[in-house]
Amino acid sequence: MKVKQHIKAVVLAAALATSATVASAQDKEPIRFGLCFDLSKSYTFISPQVAQAAQDLAMYTNENGGIEGHPVEIIVRDHGNEPQRGVECYEQLKREGVFIFNMLSTPVTNAVLPRAMRDGNILMQSFVGRGDAVDGEVFEWVFPVGPTYWQQAANDVAFIKEQMGGDLSDAKIGFIYLDYPFGQEPIEILKTLSEKEGFELELYPVPLPGSDQAGAWSKIRRDKPDYVISWLLAGGHVVASKEMRRNRFPIDRYLSVNWLNEVDIANIGAEEAKGILRGTNVAGGQEVPLVKTMLDTYYANGKGSGPESLVRDVYYNTGMAIYSAGFEAARIAITENGWPITPETMKNAFESIENFDGNGIMAPVTVTDKDHGGGGKTRVEQWNGETWVPLTDWSADYLDVVWDVIKHSSATFTVE
Structure with missing residues (x-):
């Protein structure tokens, strides 16, 4: 052949x-x-x-x-x-x-x-x-x-908006993230979209390497966000899954950055991970x-x-x-x-x-x-206990908003 x-x-x-x-x-x-x-x-x-x-x-x-x-x-x-x-x-x-x-x-x-x-x-x-x-x-x-992480985060917000009937004005979205450049990247775009759509944004920083999340999830339990967008890595997702169980937060309201893989699912447990969401940029x-x-x-x-x-x-x-x-x-x-x-x-x-x-x-x-x-473009997938199932088509949302932020930020860049 x-x-x-x-x-x-x-x-x-x-x-x-x-x-x-x-x-x-x-x-x-x-x-x-x-x-x-x-x-x-x-x-x-x-x-x-x-x-x-x-x-x-x-x-x-x-x-x-x-x-x-x-x-x-x-x-x-x-x-x-x-x-x-x-x-x-x-x-x-x-x-x-x-x-x-x-x-x-x-x-x-x-x-x-x-x-x-x-x-x-x-x-x-x-x-x-x-x-x-x-x-x-x-x-x-x-x-x-x-x-980019900005566009991926924007697409995540668009997914949550769709799940909530097209209106985020009464919504609360949490953002749990590793408190260093990788995790901090989406914050600016999330704040911009919070102002545009009227949802309440709650930030939950987690110190490296991501193993200490108890305080963040206790606050999540009190705040009761509708969804939590996660910018964690590897074992951080495993820790988060345990904290979700402990704090009774539904795993199908946890939307991960693309860095969530088969090893993480195995470490969480295929059945325990059922319902978890991830934004993804590749098939x-x-x-x-x-x-x-x-x-x-x-x-x-x-x-x-x-x-x-x-x-x-x-x-x-x-x-x-x-x-x-x-x-x-x-x-x-x-x-x-x-x-x-x-x-x-x-x-x-x-x-x-x-x-x-x-x-x-x-x-x-x-x-x-x-x-x-x-x-x-990205899409959102959900773990069904055995495999990842796409919930959306490939799409890019809030392009005008994201590019406004891009242009505002890039205008300040100078080559040192």
Whole structure:
């Protein structure tokens, strides 16, 4: 069976080649992606899956002719979620000729961003980082392809509004969050929407690492919010589930950020987690064509880039979404401007991505020179005890409100 029958995503369809082309791809200069990730400290429950997905996608692409004949090289380094180490990783890879980067951490991304802007290098920032970075007129070299935390939070509010009959004027929404940059990101947009829709917003900060939530949930019990939007991570959701039981808060009114995965559900208990909600920016499961192809091609034969258990995790799908878009941009860059790829041609290529969904791995994105996010669509899913069930279609809501906040914030940005 031909590759094209397995994968219809443009970047991989373009990789279909004869064995001679495959061989020639290995002789050409590579397209290099620098992954400076936290592999040792705070994000070890996310980063390995994303890195493994990138490596698998590169391996598959290279074995099928590369991108327009050029192999893809994935360079993975550890920054331990420490901004200074992230900066050092960026500088080291830059000296080695890399100009396409991803930090997969809000604090590290924020530290590196001014340097990437000054240097004119590509900073991929999908699903992390500052919400105003989608403004391509200000953040010319930053590409948060997919929904930012601001847009995801806005979409969550729209879902709650729909559940409450289209009127939030008498509603109370709680926001429980890790009290550091990742968790704090949505607060501004939530406050703006609170003023617009008239709902009461209650904030419940939780200190790192998220294990001490007793005080927050005691307050939630007293405040009785209609829904709680959660910006917690990993074990934080497990702790929250125990506190919900203790404080008799219904789990089907707990709407998590996208960082809630199969491991978290297992740790909560599949039956105990029944009803929990999450906003998501990628399609989960192993029947998604890209993921199924990796399982059938590599993991069924013991040849994957890491353990198969990490493939059966929505964060692997997240990595596929990020790098299918990155590879598509590289394909466009070569097709439109030839070799070598430069930061400028890669920038223009990202801004030419149109209605791309990686063959169903994520909501369709159309990136422009003004919108580097691609539209900001998410959907809400609910755990039914066995699997995640979509409750909504992919959508982006309150775009006018979100973009007003984006423009107000981005206007204050200066490259230090």
